[in-house]
Amino acid sequence: MMKLQSLDQHIKRLAKLDGTKVPIISCYLDLGSEGADWQTTLMQREKEILSSPWPTATKSGIVSAFNSIKRWLNSELEPSSRGSAIFARAREGDVFIPMQFGVPLPSDIAIDSVPHLYQLVRVKDSLHEYIVLYSDSKSARIYEVNLGKISEHMIINRPDLRPRIGREWTKLHYSRQRRERGRQFLKQKIDILNSLISERPDCDLILAGDSTYLTRLTRELPRKVADRLVDAVAISKPHSTERILQETLAAYVKAEEEESLDTVDRLFLTHQRGDLATIGVPESLQAVFHGQADILVLCHTSDLGKAHSCSKCGWIAYGEQNPEVCANCGNTSLIKRDVRQELTRMARSTQCEIETVASSERLAQVGGAGCLLRFRHETLGHDNYQLKKGNQYVQ
Numbered sequence: 001m002m003k004l005q006s007l008d009q010h011i012k013r014l015a016k017l018d019g020t021k022v023p024i025i026s027c028y029l030d031l032g033s034e035g036a037d038w039q040t041t042l043m044q045r046e047k048e049i050l051s052s053p054w055p056t057a058t059k060s061g062i063v064s065a066f067n068s069i070k071r072w073l074n075s076e077l078e079p080s081s082r083g084s085a086i087f088a089r090a091r092e093g094d095v096f097i098p099m100q101f102g103v104p105l106p107s108d109i110a111i112d113s114v115p116h117l118y119q120l121v122r123v124k125d126s127l128h129e130y131i132v133l134y135s136d137s138k139s140a141r142i143y144e145v146n147l148g149k150i151s152e153h154m155i156i157n158r159p160d161l162r163p164r165i166g167r168e169w170t171k172l173h174y175s176r177q178r179r180e181r182g183r184q185f186l187k188q189k190i191d192i193l194n195s196l197i198s199e200r201p202d203c204d205l206i207l208a209g210d211s212t213y214l215t216r217l218t219r220e221l222p223r224k225v226a227d228r229l230v231d232a233v234a235i236s237k238p239h240s241t242e243r244i245l246q247e248t249l250a251a252y253v254k255a256e257e258e259e260s261l262d263t264v265d266r267l268f269l270t271h272q273r274g275d276l277a278t279i280g281v282p283e284s285l286q287a288v289f290h291g292q293a294d295i296l297v298l299c300h301t302s303d304l305g306k307a308h309s310c311s312k313c314g315w316i317a318y319g320e321q322n323p324e325v326c327a328n329c330g331n332t333s334l335i336k337r338d339v340r341q342e343l344t345r346m347a348r349s350t351q352c353e354i355e356t357v358a359s360s361e362r363l364a365q366v367g368g369a370g371c372l373l374r375f376r377h378e379t380l381g382h383d384n385y386q387l388k389k390g391n392q393y394v395q
């Protein structure tokens with residue numbers, strides 16, 4: 001099952017992939033939702049793609065890539081997989097990167113000269129990685145949840161309390177002993193959390209269990225651990241592993257969404273102050289293209305439209321009309337692209353992070369994209385051209 005760190009490496013590698021004459025297939029499949037029939041989806045889309053008038057060599061590459069995808073799906077899928085993403089290109093600059101996830105991904109099969117990576121970035125951004133500490137009076141369980149799936153599991157039992165009330169121990173002694181064991185148990189849990197958190201610099205924390213334990217545990221957390229705490233989730237019985245996963249995952253996705261909305265607020269505030277930020281789709285394309293963008297913020301529900309990208313230098317003209325020539329290098333070969341995918345790919349091929357927001361009216365009103373910047377464009381001396389909405393270059 002795909003883990004966060006490997007997913008990030010795959011995204012970066014795919015984003016930097018050079019285009020060839022043979023296109024790459026980006027195949028996302030929903031394997032787990034009710035009513036999802038990925039076999040039919042795959043078969044229909046393959047037929048549709050192959051019915052286009054491809055040159056013979058290109059077509060044989062596409063057939064071969066689809067065959068690799070089908071072979072892998074038939075032999076390598078794990079029973080618990082609910083979503084899959086496969087990138088395949090054959091004949092020229094072979095690529096075959098298959099991934100499986102514990103969560104469903106919406107089915108979408110695209111063919112393009114570059115891979116479509118937005119869906120992967122969205123999974124990474126919304127599910128990420130966290131540790132859950134679940135506690136009750138007798139034991140504690142620690143789970144590591146990676147991209148929506150439990151990857152590690154540890155049980156800590158409370159030190160055994162064998163009461164020998166009577167001749168040896170008075171009742172007072174017994175209750176002191178009991179409190180001491182309780183403290184030791186709490187300390188043991190916190191120590192384990194501390195070491196797990198130190199080993200995982202990007203990992204968040206969620207506490208779960210009976211509300212009485214949660215309050216005490218939250219109070220006792222050292223600063224370093226408390227800084228990673230996303231939420232404390234009171235869970236009613238039954239405390240099954242499945243239930244703990246479901247409830248903490250819902251809390252995590254919600255907290256991530258709030259954090260994304262905070263980033264949107266920061267974006268607009270920075271922009272209003274005239275500081276390092278830009279809003280709008282053409283403005284974001286320009287910022288990402290020039291390597292100015294530090295964080296690209298994308299609204300998941302907005303339609304970002306299409307653009308034309310120069311096959312030589314990557315420069316992008318925004319809008320539906322076909323430009324004849326690249327304003328940056330004069331090349332006459334421009335390819336129509338999906339802006340959301342192109343922004344994602346360009347951002348991940350540089351150091352630009354991406355924050356995806358499930359829904360933000362404010363961001364949607366400006367087209368669905370904005371960037372927090374590292375530096376201003378003018379400081380690079382690139383201000384001899386500018387992109388204007390409607391696909392007009394202005395010298």
Ligand SMILES: [Zn+2]
Nearest residue numbers: 310313326329
């Ligand atoms: Zn160009």
